[in-house]
Amino acid sequence: MxxxxxxxxxxxxxxxxxxxxxxxxxxxxxxxxxxxxxxxxxxxxxxxxxxxxxxxxxxxxxxxxxxxxxxxxxxxxxxxxxxxxxxxxxxxxxxxxxxxxxxxxxxxxxxxxxxxxxxxxxxxxxxxxxxxxxxxxxxxxxxxxxxxxxxxxxxxxxxxxxxxxxxxxxxxxxQNFIREQAPERVEALEAQLLTAYEQNADGDWQWFEPMMTYGNGVLPWALFHSYQVTGNSDALLIAEETLDFLIDKMTGEEGRIRPIGNRTWCTPDHCDHWDQQPLEVMKLALAAGQAYAALSNPEHYLSVIKRCRAWFHGENDLQQPLADFNGGCHDGLEPSGMNRNQGAESTIAYLMTELIYASSREKVLSKA
Missing domain, CATH: 1.50.10.10 (Glycosyltransferase)
Known part of the structure:
Protein backbone atom coordinates (compact mmCIF):
# COMPACT_ATOMS: atom_id res chain seq x y z
CA MET A 1 0.00 0.00 0.00
CA GLN A 175 20.61 -2.83 25.25
CA ASN A 176 22.08 -4.37 28.40
CA PHE A 177 21.55 -1.14 30.33
CA ILE A 178 17.83 -1.20 29.48
CA ARG A 179 17.51 -4.89 30.35
CA GLU A 180 19.14 -4.33 33.74
CA GLN A 181 17.85 -0.91 34.79
CA ALA A 182 14.49 -0.39 33.10
CA PRO A 183 12.21 -3.06 34.63
CA GLU A 184 12.40 -1.63 38.14
CA ARG A 185 11.78 1.90 36.86
CA VAL A 186 8.77 0.77 34.82
CA GLU A 187 7.21 -1.00 37.78
CA ALA A 188 7.77 2.01 40.06
CA LEU A 189 6.35 4.58 37.63
CA GLU A 190 3.39 2.39 36.72
CA ALA A 191 2.60 1.97 40.42
CA GLN A 192 2.73 5.75 40.91
CA LEU A 193 0.19 6.36 38.15
CA LEU A 194 -2.08 3.64 39.52
CA THR A 195 -1.82 5.13 43.01
CA ALA A 196 -2.74 8.58 41.66
CA TYR A 197 -5.84 7.04 40.10
CA GLU A 198 -6.81 5.23 43.30
CA GLN A 199 -6.44 8.43 45.31
CA ASN A 200 -8.53 10.61 42.99
CA ALA A 201 -11.09 8.38 41.25
CA ASP A 202 -14.47 8.49 42.95
CA GLY A 203 -17.87 7.44 41.66
CA ASP A 204 -18.41 9.21 38.36
CA TRP A 205 -14.93 10.78 38.35
CA GLN A 206 -12.61 8.24 36.74
CA TRP A 207 -9.37 10.19 36.60
CA PHE A 208 -5.83 10.46 38.02
CA GLU A 209 -6.24 13.98 39.38
CA PRO A 210 -8.98 16.11 40.94
CA MET A 211 -8.95 18.29 37.80
CA MET A 212 -8.39 17.42 34.14
CA THR A 213 -5.97 20.00 32.77
CA TYR A 214 -3.63 19.71 29.77
CA GLY A 215 -2.18 16.83 27.79
CA ASN A 216 -4.57 14.41 29.47
CA GLY A 217 -4.27 11.58 26.96
CA VAL A 218 -0.66 10.95 27.88
CA LEU A 219 -1.70 9.34 31.18
CA PRO A 220 -3.74 6.37 29.86
CA TRP A 221 -1.32 6.18 26.88
CA ALA A 222 1.58 5.53 29.26
CA LEU A 223 -0.29 2.75 31.04
CA PHE A 224 -1.08 1.03 27.75
CA HIS A 225 2.67 1.08 27.08
CA SER A 226 3.63 -0.26 30.50
CA TYR A 227 1.05 -3.04 30.28
CA GLN A 228 2.93 -4.43 27.27
CA VAL A 229 5.93 -4.91 29.57
CA THR A 230 4.47 -5.72 32.98
CA GLY A 231 1.30 -7.54 31.97
CA ASN A 232 -0.37 -5.82 34.93
CA SER A 233 -4.11 -6.27 34.39
CA ASP A 234 -4.85 -3.31 36.70
CA ALA A 235 -2.80 -1.05 34.44
CA LEU A 236 -4.76 -2.18 31.40
CA LEU A 237 -8.11 -1.82 33.15
CA ILE A 238 -7.36 1.69 34.41
CA ALA A 239 -5.90 2.75 31.07
CA GLU A 240 -9.12 1.70 29.36
CA GLU A 241 -11.40 3.23 32.00
CA THR A 242 -9.62 6.58 32.04
CA LEU A 243 -9.38 6.79 28.28
CA ASP A 244 -13.11 6.12 27.92
CA PHE A 245 -13.74 8.78 30.57
CA LEU A 246 -11.55 11.26 28.66
CA ILE A 247 -13.31 10.47 25.39
CA ASP A 248 -16.64 11.18 27.07
CA LYS A 249 -15.40 14.52 28.41
CA MET A 250 -13.99 15.47 25.00
CA THR A 251 -17.08 14.62 22.95
CA GLY A 252 -19.55 17.35 22.06
CA GLU A 253 -22.73 17.60 20.01
CA GLU A 254 -23.11 15.19 17.13
CA GLY A 255 -20.08 13.28 18.30
CA ARG A 256 -17.58 16.02 17.44
CA ILE A 257 -14.35 16.22 19.38
CA ARG A 258 -14.43 19.09 21.88
CA PRO A 259 -11.13 19.60 23.73
CA ILE A 260 -11.14 20.47 27.40
CA GLY A 261 -10.73 24.26 27.52
CA ASN A 262 -7.65 25.78 29.10
CA ARG A 263 -9.45 28.64 30.86
CA THR A 264 -10.79 26.74 33.87
CA TRP A 265 -10.20 23.13 32.74
CA CYS A 266 -12.52 20.32 33.87
CA THR A 267 -13.65 19.28 37.36
CA PRO A 268 -16.44 17.02 38.60
CA ASP A 269 -18.67 20.11 38.73
CA HIS A 270 -17.82 21.90 35.49
CA CYS A 271 -16.01 21.32 32.19
CA ASP A 272 -14.78 24.37 30.27
CA HIS A 273 -14.82 24.19 26.47
CA TRP A 274 -12.65 27.23 25.70
CA ASP A 275 -10.01 27.82 24.59
CA GLN A 276 -9.44 24.65 22.55
CA GLN A 277 -5.88 23.61 21.76
CA PRO A 278 -4.64 21.17 19.09
CA LEU A 279 -2.34 19.46 21.59
CA GLU A 280 -5.33 18.06 23.48
CA VAL A 281 -6.74 16.49 20.34
CA MET A 282 -3.42 14.90 19.40
CA LYS A 283 -3.00 13.43 22.89
CA LEU A 284 -6.46 11.89 22.67
CA ALA A 285 -5.62 10.39 19.27
CA LEU A 286 -2.33 9.14 20.70
CA ALA A 287 -4.02 7.30 23.56
CA ALA A 288 -6.71 5.93 21.23
CA GLY A 289 -4.00 4.65 18.90
CA GLN A 290 -2.32 2.79 21.72
CA ALA A 291 -5.67 1.39 22.87
CA TYR A 292 -6.35 0.25 19.32
CA ALA A 293 -3.16 -1.80 19.46
CA ALA A 294 -3.71 -3.17 22.97
CA LEU A 295 -7.41 -4.01 23.26
CA SER A 296 -9.60 -6.67 21.71
CA ASN A 297 -12.41 -4.25 20.68
CA PRO A 298 -10.45 -1.62 18.75
CA GLU A 299 -13.14 -0.28 16.40
CA HIS A 300 -14.37 2.26 18.98
CA TYR A 301 -10.89 3.75 19.26
CA LEU A 302 -10.39 3.84 15.51
CA SER A 303 -13.51 6.01 15.34
CA VAL A 304 -11.98 8.36 17.94
CA ILE A 305 -8.81 8.71 15.86
CA LYS A 306 -10.88 9.58 12.78
CA ARG A 307 -12.82 12.21 14.73
CA CYS A 308 -9.61 13.70 16.10
CA ARG A 309 -8.25 14.09 12.59
CA ALA A 310 -11.58 15.54 11.44
CA TRP A 311 -11.37 18.19 14.20
CA PHE A 312 -8.30 19.65 12.47
CA HIS A 313 -10.14 19.71 9.15
CA GLY A 314 -13.23 21.58 10.31
CA GLU A 315 -15.43 19.14 12.24
CA ASN A 316 -15.21 21.24 15.41
CA ASP A 317 -17.32 23.71 17.37
CA LEU A 318 -16.51 26.61 15.02
CA GLN A 319 -16.66 24.46 11.87
CA GLN A 320 -13.33 25.94 10.75
CA PRO A 321 -10.29 23.97 9.57
CA LEU A 322 -7.18 24.59 11.64
CA ALA A 323 -4.79 22.72 9.32
CA ASP A 324 -3.69 24.20 6.00
CA PHE A 325 -2.23 22.83 2.76
CA ASN A 326 1.34 23.59 3.90
CA GLY A 327 1.08 21.27 6.90
CA GLY A 328 0.74 24.17 9.32
CA CYS A 329 -1.87 24.35 12.07
CA HIS A 330 -3.43 27.31 13.82
CA ASP A 331 -2.89 27.57 17.55
CA GLY A 332 -6.43 26.92 18.67
CA LEU A 333 -10.10 27.85 18.76
CA GLU A 334 -11.55 30.66 20.87
CA PRO A 335 -15.18 31.71 21.27
CA SER A 336 -14.48 34.71 19.03
CA GLY A 337 -12.80 32.68 16.31
CA MET A 338 -9.61 30.93 15.37
CA ASN A 339 -6.16 31.88 16.64
CA ARG A 340 -4.36 32.74 13.40
CA ASN A 341 -0.84 31.92 14.62
CA GLN A 342 0.78 28.64 13.58
CA GLY A 343 3.29 27.79 16.30
CA ALA A 344 5.46 24.69 16.65
CA GLU A 345 3.33 22.85 19.21
CA SER A 346 0.11 23.13 17.19
CA THR A 347 1.76 22.24 13.89
CA ILE A 348 3.44 19.16 15.35
CA ALA A 349 0.18 18.16 17.05
CA TYR A 350 -1.60 18.23 13.69
CA LEU A 351 1.12 16.34 11.82
CA MET A 352 1.33 13.74 14.59
CA THR A 353 -2.44 13.22 14.41
CA GLU A 354 -2.11 12.63 10.67
CA LEU A 355 0.61 10.06 11.40
CA ILE A 356 -1.53 8.29 14.00
CA TYR A 357 -4.45 8.24 11.58
CA ALA A 358 -2.36 6.90 8.70
CA SER A 359 -0.81 4.20 10.89
CA SER A 360 -4.21 3.10 12.21
CA ARG A 361 -5.58 2.80 8.67
CA GLU A 362 -2.67 0.59 7.69
CA LYS A 363 -3.33 -1.65 10.68
CA VAL A 364 -6.97 -1.99 9.65
CA LEU A 365 -6.01 -2.98 6.11
CA SER A 366 -3.39 -5.43 7.36
CA LYS A 367 -6.07 -7.20 9.41
CA ALA A 368 -8.54 -7.35 6.54
Whole structure:
Protein backbone atom coordinates (compact mmCIF):
# COMPACT_ATOMS: atom_id res chain seq x y z
CA MET A 1 0.00 0.00 0.00
CA UNK A 2 1.43 3.48 -0.89
CA UNK A 3 2.39 5.48 2.18
CA UNK A 4 0.51 8.68 2.93
CA UNK A 5 2.51 11.81 2.10
CA UNK A 6 3.35 14.29 4.85
CA UNK A 7 3.38 17.99 3.99
CA UNK A 8 6.54 19.51 5.50
CA UNK A 9 6.43 23.09 4.20
CA UNK A 10 5.50 24.81 7.46
CA UNK A 11 7.59 22.49 9.63
CA UNK A 12 10.62 23.38 7.52
CA UNK A 13 9.68 27.08 7.62
CA UNK A 14 9.70 26.95 11.43
CA UNK A 15 13.04 25.09 11.58
CA UNK A 16 16.48 26.64 11.20
CA UNK A 17 19.93 25.13 11.72
CA UNK A 18 19.46 25.29 15.52
CA UNK A 19 16.01 23.78 15.95
CA UNK A 20 12.34 24.53 15.60
CA UNK A 21 11.27 28.04 16.66
CA UNK A 22 8.59 28.00 19.34
CA UNK A 23 6.09 30.63 18.17
CA UNK A 24 4.80 32.17 14.96
CA UNK A 25 2.98 35.34 13.93
CA UNK A 26 0.51 33.99 11.45
CA UNK A 27 2.65 31.47 9.60
CA UNK A 28 5.92 33.41 10.04
CA UNK A 29 8.41 32.26 12.71
CA UNK A 30 8.82 34.67 15.64
CA UNK A 31 12.54 34.22 16.08
CA UNK A 32 12.73 36.73 18.89
CA UNK A 33 10.79 34.35 21.14
CA UNK A 34 13.39 31.64 20.77
CA UNK A 35 13.16 27.88 21.11
CA UNK A 36 11.68 25.31 23.49
CA UNK A 37 13.24 21.91 24.07
CA UNK A 38 9.66 20.63 24.46
CA UNK A 39 8.95 21.41 20.82
CA UNK A 40 12.24 20.01 19.55
CA UNK A 41 11.58 16.75 21.41
CA UNK A 42 8.11 16.57 19.85
CA UNK A 43 9.55 17.35 16.40
CA UNK A 44 12.20 14.64 16.85
CA UNK A 45 9.47 12.13 17.69
CA UNK A 46 7.37 13.12 14.67
CA UNK A 47 10.18 13.08 12.12
CA UNK A 48 11.74 9.86 13.39
CA UNK A 49 8.48 7.97 13.29
CA UNK A 50 7.41 9.26 9.90
CA UNK A 51 10.85 8.68 8.36
CA UNK A 52 10.94 5.14 9.72
CA UNK A 53 7.45 4.50 8.35
CA UNK A 54 8.24 5.51 4.75
CA UNK A 55 11.93 4.54 4.55
CA UNK A 56 11.24 1.30 2.66
CA UNK A 57 9.20 3.05 -0.06
CA UNK A 58 11.50 3.98 -3.00
CA UNK A 59 8.97 6.53 -4.23
CA UNK A 60 9.37 8.50 -1.00
CA UNK A 61 13.15 8.46 -0.76
CA UNK A 62 13.47 12.24 -1.03
CA UNK A 63 10.90 12.84 1.68
CA UNK A 64 12.56 10.26 3.95
CA UNK A 65 15.94 11.96 3.52
CA UNK A 66 14.42 15.35 4.38
CA UNK A 67 12.79 13.91 7.50
CA UNK A 68 16.13 12.43 8.53
CA UNK A 69 17.82 15.81 8.08
CA UNK A 70 15.23 17.51 10.26
CA UNK A 71 15.40 14.78 12.92
CA UNK A 72 19.15 15.24 13.22
CA UNK A 73 18.67 18.98 13.82
CA UNK A 74 16.16 18.30 16.60
CA UNK A 75 18.37 15.64 18.17
CA UNK A 76 21.28 18.07 18.14
CA UNK A 77 19.11 20.58 19.98
CA UNK A 78 18.38 18.01 22.69
CA UNK A 79 22.09 17.33 22.95
CA UNK A 80 22.66 21.06 23.55
CA UNK A 81 19.81 21.22 26.09
CA UNK A 82 20.83 18.30 28.29
CA UNK A 83 22.50 19.34 31.55
CA UNK A 84 25.23 17.56 33.47
CA UNK A 85 22.68 16.10 35.91
CA UNK A 86 20.68 14.58 33.02
CA UNK A 87 17.84 17.09 32.95
CA UNK A 88 16.93 19.06 29.83
CA UNK A 89 16.80 22.85 29.98
CA UNK A 90 13.62 23.95 28.22
CA UNK A 91 13.65 27.60 27.17
CA UNK A 92 16.34 29.18 24.99
CA UNK A 93 16.59 32.61 23.43
CA UNK A 94 17.24 32.97 19.72
CA UNK A 95 21.00 33.29 20.33
CA UNK A 96 20.91 29.76 21.87
CA UNK A 97 21.52 31.03 25.43
CA UNK A 98 19.40 29.47 28.20
CA UNK A 99 16.66 31.52 29.81
CA UNK A 100 16.10 31.44 33.57
CA UNK A 101 13.65 28.73 34.62
CA UNK A 102 12.90 25.96 37.06
CA UNK A 103 13.50 22.40 35.76
CA UNK A 104 10.43 21.01 33.99
CA UNK A 105 9.35 17.41 34.52
CA UNK A 106 7.22 17.60 31.38
CA UNK A 107 10.16 18.72 29.26
CA UNK A 108 12.33 15.99 30.75
CA UNK A 109 9.80 13.26 30.03
CA UNK A 110 9.11 14.42 26.49
CA UNK A 111 12.84 14.59 25.80
CA UNK A 112 13.41 11.06 27.09
CA UNK A 113 10.55 9.84 24.91
CA UNK A 114 12.00 11.57 21.85
CA UNK A 115 15.41 10.02 22.54
CA UNK A 116 13.89 6.56 23.00
CA UNK A 117 12.09 6.80 19.65
CA UNK A 118 15.22 8.12 17.93
CA UNK A 119 17.43 5.36 19.37
CA UNK A 120 15.15 2.83 17.68
CA UNK A 121 14.17 4.58 14.45
CA UNK A 122 16.87 6.91 13.16
CA UNK A 123 18.53 5.35 10.10
CA UNK A 124 22.16 6.18 10.89
CA UNK A 125 23.73 4.00 13.63
CA UNK A 126 25.76 6.89 15.04
CA UNK A 127 22.61 9.00 15.37
CA UNK A 128 20.92 6.14 17.22
CA UNK A 129 23.99 5.97 19.46
CA UNK A 130 23.68 9.70 20.22
CA UNK A 131 20.00 9.36 21.12
CA UNK A 132 20.70 6.34 23.32
CA UNK A 133 23.47 8.22 25.11
CA UNK A 134 21.17 11.14 25.89
CA UNK A 135 18.53 8.74 27.19
CA UNK A 136 21.01 6.90 29.39
CA UNK A 137 22.44 10.15 30.74
CA UNK A 138 18.94 11.33 31.62
CA UNK A 139 17.71 8.07 33.05
CA UNK A 140 19.29 8.59 36.46
CA UNK A 141 17.40 11.86 36.89
CA UNK A 142 14.03 10.15 36.41
CA UNK A 143 13.82 9.15 40.07
CA UNK A 144 13.51 12.86 40.96
CA UNK A 145 10.29 13.37 38.96
CA UNK A 146 7.34 14.81 40.86
CA UNK A 147 4.65 15.51 38.28
CA UNK A 148 2.41 12.94 36.60
CA UNK A 149 2.95 13.90 32.97
CA UNK A 150 6.71 13.79 33.26
CA UNK A 151 6.37 10.40 34.91
CA UNK A 152 3.97 9.23 32.20
CA UNK A 153 6.33 10.14 29.36
CA UNK A 154 9.24 8.49 31.16
CA UNK A 155 7.15 5.38 31.80
CA UNK A 156 6.16 5.18 28.14
CA UNK A 157 9.74 5.74 26.95
CA UNK A 158 11.23 3.12 29.24
CA UNK A 159 8.47 0.63 28.42
CA UNK A 160 9.01 1.20 24.70
CA UNK A 161 12.72 0.41 24.98
CA UNK A 162 12.00 -2.73 27.00
CA UNK A 163 9.33 -4.00 24.63
CA UNK A 164 11.62 -3.32 21.63
CA UNK A 165 14.81 -4.42 23.35
CA UNK A 166 15.69 -6.92 20.64
CA UNK A 167 15.86 -4.03 18.19
CA UNK A 168 18.74 -2.49 20.17
CA UNK A 169 21.27 -5.14 19.19
CA UNK A 170 23.23 -2.47 17.28
CA UNK A 171 23.82 -0.80 20.69
CA UNK A 172 24.78 -3.75 22.92
CA UNK A 173 25.82 -1.69 25.95
CA UNK A 174 22.63 0.34 25.83
CA GLN A 175 20.61 -2.83 25.25
CA ASN A 176 22.08 -4.37 28.40
CA PHE A 177 21.55 -1.14 30.33
CA ILE A 178 17.83 -1.20 29.48
CA ARG A 179 17.51 -4.89 30.35
CA GLU A 180 19.14 -4.33 33.74
CA GLN A 181 17.85 -0.91 34.79
CA ALA A 182 14.49 -0.39 33.10
CA PRO A 183 12.21 -3.06 34.63
CA GLU A 184 12.40 -1.63 38.14
CA ARG A 185 11.78 1.90 36.86
CA VAL A 186 8.77 0.77 34.82
CA GLU A 187 7.21 -1.00 37.78
CA ALA A 188 7.77 2.01 40.06
CA LEU A 189 6.35 4.58 37.63
CA GLU A 190 3.39 2.39 36.72
CA ALA A 191 2.60 1.97 40.42
CA GLN A 192 2.73 5.75 40.91
CA LEU A 193 0.19 6.36 38.15
CA LEU A 194 -2.08 3.64 39.52
CA THR A 195 -1.82 5.13 43.01
CA ALA A 196 -2.74 8.58 41.66
CA TYR A 197 -5.84 7.04 40.10
CA GLU A 198 -6.81 5.23 43.30
CA GLN A 199 -6.44 8.43 45.31
CA ASN A 200 -8.53 10.61 42.99
CA ALA A 201 -11.09 8.38 41.25
CA ASP A 202 -14.47 8.49 42.95
CA GLY A 203 -17.87 7.44 41.66
CA ASP A 204 -18.41 9.21 38.36
CA TRP A 205 -14.93 10.78 38.35
CA GLN A 206 -12.61 8.24 36.74
CA TRP A 207 -9.37 10.19 36.60
CA PHE A 208 -5.83 10.46 38.02
CA GLU A 209 -6.24 13.98 39.38
CA PRO A 210 -8.98 16.11 40.94
CA MET A 211 -8.95 18.29 37.80
CA MET A 212 -8.39 17.42 34.14
CA THR A 213 -5.97 20.00 32.77
CA TYR A 214 -3.63 19.71 29.77
CA GLY A 215 -2.18 16.83 27.79
CA ASN A 216 -4.57 14.41 29.47
CA GLY A 217 -4.27 11.58 26.96
CA VAL A 218 -0.66 10.95 27.88
CA LEU A 219 -1.70 9.34 31.18
CA PRO A 220 -3.74 6.37 29.86
CA TRP A 221 -1.32 6.18 26.88
CA ALA A 222 1.58 5.53 29.26
CA LEU A 223 -0.29 2.75 31.04
CA PHE A 224 -1.08 1.03 27.75
CA HIS A 225 2.67 1.08 27.08
CA SER A 226 3.63 -0.26 30.50
CA TYR A 227 1.05 -3.04 30.28
CA GLN A 228 2.93 -4.43 27.27
CA VAL A 229 5.93 -4.91 29.57
CA THR A 230 4.47 -5.72 32.98
CA GLY A 231 1.30 -7.54 31.97
CA ASN A 232 -0.37 -5.82 34.93
CA SER A 233 -4.11 -6.27 34.39
CA ASP A 234 -4.85 -3.31 36.70
CA ALA A 235 -2.80 -1.05 34.44
CA LEU A 236 -4.76 -2.18 31.40
CA LEU A 237 -8.11 -1.82 33.15
CA ILE A 238 -7.36 1.69 34.41
CA ALA A 239 -5.90 2.75 31.07
CA GLU A 240 -9.12 1.70 29.36
CA GLU A 241 -11.40 3.23 32.00
CA THR A 242 -9.62 6.58 32.04
CA LEU A 243 -9.38 6.79 28.28
CA ASP A 244 -13.11 6.12 27.92
CA PHE A 245 -13.74 8.78 30.57
CA LEU A 246 -11.55 11.26 28.66
CA ILE A 247 -13.31 10.47 25.39
CA ASP A 248 -16.64 11.18 27.07
CA LYS A 249 -15.40 14.52 28.41
CA MET A 250 -13.99 15.47 25.00
CA THR A 251 -17.08 14.62 22.95
CA GLY A 252 -19.55 17.35 22.06
CA GLU A 253 -22.73 17.60 20.01
CA GLU A 254 -23.11 15.19 17.13
CA GLY A 255 -20.08 13.28 18.30
CA ARG A 256 -17.58 16.02 17.44
CA ILE A 257 -14.35 16.22 19.38
CA ARG A 258 -14.43 19.09 21.88
CA PRO A 259 -11.13 19.60 23.73
CA ILE A 260 -11.14 20.47 27.40
CA GLY A 261 -10.73 24.26 27.52
CA ASN A 262 -7.65 25.78 29.10
CA ARG A 263 -9.45 28.64 30.86
CA THR A 264 -10.79 26.74 33.87
CA TRP A 265 -10.20 23.13 32.74
CA CYS A 266 -12.52 20.32 33.87
CA THR A 267 -13.65 19.28 37.36
CA PRO A 268 -16.44 17.02 38.60
CA ASP A 269 -18.67 20.11 38.73
CA HIS A 270 -17.82 21.90 35.49
CA CYS A 271 -16.01 21.32 32.19
CA ASP A 272 -14.78 24.37 30.27
CA HIS A 273 -14.82 24.19 26.47
CA TRP A 274 -12.65 27.23 25.70
CA ASP A 275 -10.01 27.82 24.59
CA GLN A 276 -9.44 24.65 22.55
CA GLN A 277 -5.88 23.61 21.76
CA PRO A 278 -4.64 21.17 19.09
CA LEU A 279 -2.34 19.46 21.59
CA GLU A 280 -5.33 18.06 23.48
CA VAL A 281 -6.74 16.49 20.34
CA MET A 282 -3.42 14.90 19.40
CA LYS A 283 -3.00 13.43 22.89
CA LEU A 284 -6.46 11.89 22.67
CA ALA A 285 -5.62 10.39 19.27
CA LEU A 286 -2.33 9.14 20.70
CA ALA A 287 -4.02 7.30 23.56
CA ALA A 288 -6.71 5.93 21.23
CA GLY A 289 -4.00 4.65 18.90
CA GLN A 290 -2.32 2.79 21.72
CA ALA A 291 -5.67 1.39 22.87
CA TYR A 292 -6.35 0.25 19.32
CA ALA A 293 -3.16 -1.80 19.46
CA ALA A 294 -3.71 -3.17 22.97
CA LEU A 295 -7.41 -4.01 23.26
CA SER A 296 -9.60 -6.67 21.71
CA ASN A 297 -12.41 -4.25 20.68
CA PRO A 298 -10.45 -1.62 18.75
CA GLU A 299 -13.14 -0.28 16.40
CA HIS A 300 -14.37 2.26 18.98
CA TYR A 301 -10.89 3.75 19.26
CA LEU A 302 -10.39 3.84 15.51
CA SER A 303 -13.51 6.01 15.34
CA VAL A 304 -11.98 8.36 17.94
CA ILE A 305 -8.81 8.71 15.86
CA LYS A 306 -10.88 9.58 12.78
CA ARG A 307 -12.82 12.21 14.73
CA CYS A 308 -9.61 13.70 16.10
CA ARG A 309 -8.25 14.09 12.59
CA ALA A 310 -11.58 15.54 11.44
CA TRP A 311 -11.37 18.19 14.20
CA PHE A 312 -8.30 19.65 12.47
CA HIS A 313 -10.14 19.71 9.15
CA GLY A 314 -13.23 21.58 10.31
CA GLU A 315 -15.43 19.14 12.24
CA ASN A 316 -15.21 21.24 15.41
CA ASP A 317 -17.32 23.71 17.37
CA LEU A 318 -16.51 26.61 15.02
CA GLN A 319 -16.66 24.46 11.87
CA GLN A 320 -13.33 25.94 10.75
CA PRO A 321 -10.29 23.97 9.57
CA LEU A 322 -7.18 24.59 11.64
CA ALA A 323 -4.79 22.72 9.32
CA ASP A 324 -3.69 24.20 6.00
CA PHE A 325 -2.23 22.83 2.76
CA ASN A 326 1.34 23.59 3.90
CA GLY A 327 1.08 21.27 6.90
CA GLY A 328 0.74 24.17 9.32
CA CYS A 329 -1.87 24.35 12.07
CA HIS A 330 -3.43 27.31 13.82
CA ASP A 331 -2.89 27.57 17.55
CA GLY A 332 -6.43 26.92 18.67
CA LEU A 333 -10.10 27.85 18.76
CA GLU A 334 -11.55 30.66 20.87
CA PRO A 335 -15.18 31.71 21.27
CA SER A 336 -14.48 34.71 19.03
CA GLY A 337 -12.80 32.68 16.31
CA MET A 338 -9.61 30.93 15.37
CA ASN A 339 -6.16 31.88 16.64
CA ARG A 340 -4.36 32.74 13.40
CA ASN A 341 -0.84 31.92 14.62
CA GLN A 342 0.78 28.64 13.58
CA GLY A 343 3.29 27.79 16.30
CA ALA A 344 5.46 24.69 16.65
CA GLU A 345 3.33 22.85 19.21
CA SER A 346 0.11 23.13 17.19
CA THR A 347 1.76 22.24 13.89
CA ILE A 348 3.44 19.16 15.35
CA ALA A 349 0.18 18.16 17.05
CA TYR A 350 -1.60 18.23 13.69
CA LEU A 351 1.12 16.34 11.82
CA MET A 352 1.33 13.74 14.59
CA THR A 353 -2.44 13.22 14.41
CA GLU A 354 -2.11 12.63 10.67
CA LEU A 355 0.61 10.06 11.40
CA ILE A 356 -1.53 8.29 14.00
CA TYR A 357 -4.45 8.24 11.58
CA ALA A 358 -2.36 6.90 8.70
CA SER A 359 -0.81 4.20 10.89
CA SER A 360 -4.21 3.10 12.21
CA ARG A 361 -5.58 2.80 8.67
CA GLU A 362 -2.67 0.59 7.69
CA LYS A 363 -3.33 -1.65 10.68
CA VAL A 364 -6.97 -1.99 9.65
CA LEU A 365 -6.01 -2.98 6.11
CA SER A 366 -3.39 -5.43 7.36
CA LYS A 367 -6.07 -7.20 9.41
CA ALA A 368 -8.54 -7.35 6.54
Missing amino acids: PKRKIELTHLKRMTDDTGIVEHALGNIPRRGEGYATDDNARALWLTCNWQHRIASDPAMRGEAEELQRLAEIYLSFLCHAQQLDGHFHNNYSYDRSPEAEEPSDDCFGRSLWGCAVASLNLPHPDSRFAAATLFQNGFRAAEMLKHLRGKAYTLAATSLLLSCNNELSHLPRF
